[in-house]
Amino acid sequence: GSDLSRIRTHAQEKKGSWRISGEKIFISGGGQDLSEGILHLVLARTGKPDTGVKGLSLFLCPSHIDGTENSVAVVRLEDKLGLHASPTCHMHFADAEAALVGKEGEGLKAMFTMMNYARTDVALQGVGHASRAHQIALEYASTREQGRTSSGQAAVLTDHADVRQMLDKQANLALGGRAMCHITIARTLPGTSQELTDILASLCKVFCSEASTTAADLGIQILGGYGYLHEYGMEQIWRDARITSIYEGANGIHARALATRGFQHKETKELFVSFISSLFDDKTLADPAISQWQEESETILNSESPELEANNLMNITTNLFLQACQSRMNFDG
Secondary structure, eight states, X not given: OOOGGGOOOEEEEETTEEEEEEEEEEEETSSOSSSSOOEEEEEEEOSOXXXXXXXXXXXXXXXXXXXXXXXXXXXXXXXXXXXXXXXXXXXXXXXXXXXXXXXXXXXXXXXXXXXXXXXXXXXXXXXXXXXXXHHHHHHHHHHOEEEEOTTSOEEEGGGSHHHHHHHHHHHHHHHHHHHHHHHHHHHOSTTSOHHHHXXXXXXXXXXXXXXXXXXXXXXXXXXXXXXXXXXTSHHHHHHHHGGGGTSSSOHHHHHHHHHHTGGGSHHHHXXXXXXXXXXXXXXXXXXXHHHHHHHHXXXXXXXXXXXXXXXXXXXXXXXXXXXXXXTTOOOXX
């Protein structure tokens, strides 16, 4: 789960090599026969049980070594709501040979090097789900006859205002999320502040994951009874999208971190404001939007219990980022 300080899987150095013992759950692709081997990245405890995250180290643990199976086994395949094309495994390590990545006790630091990429990847999954939900819904609504127009002609679903509004919301969620991810990837190259990179990746992950389930839910509504059936694939999009707000950090954890750590540092908040300001092409739009965000965020951050308003802080922050991205879009033609 998200409480890494409670990891019990441990590693010991024996005769010049490291050995891992313990279990890991929710491992995507932990067992498959599509490749000759699998290289597991494993966070394991090398320090004493009471050392928390400071006692964690990161290891590379191959499924095979010189053609011989390592002591790594799949003991269960999870029966999931969605993602049926991806085996989610419960793994058992029984004195499995592994190699240390980086320095002992710096596993969390090493792991977070890849976490922002993983979170951006989840965000892009959300964009894909939202885009596909909109495509299916638009195709269906453009041809499905329902009622009549004011002139008496046969109407299709796109002739109805509420359906058009739902389609527009789907499209805006997908396009907005895509822009946020694109700008985050383009603006967080080596040399960019790590604190800013962490926040942008988190914002993308939260916004796009929630956009995916919202777009899929709207798609089910647009298709009506057919959206509730397997046949049109909309329910699969919802099932597959649902995990995006859970893995690579539950959205509530991201919101809490933003409220209790990220923006509690004045320098980080100033970096974010400067970054957002640079995105706006029209400063007459930027100034009031940023001023409103600063006022609302300060109220939350200076309260006795910022975590109680963490989700609200996340919402106003993702909305500001979205506004800034939308200001750069050219909708002409």
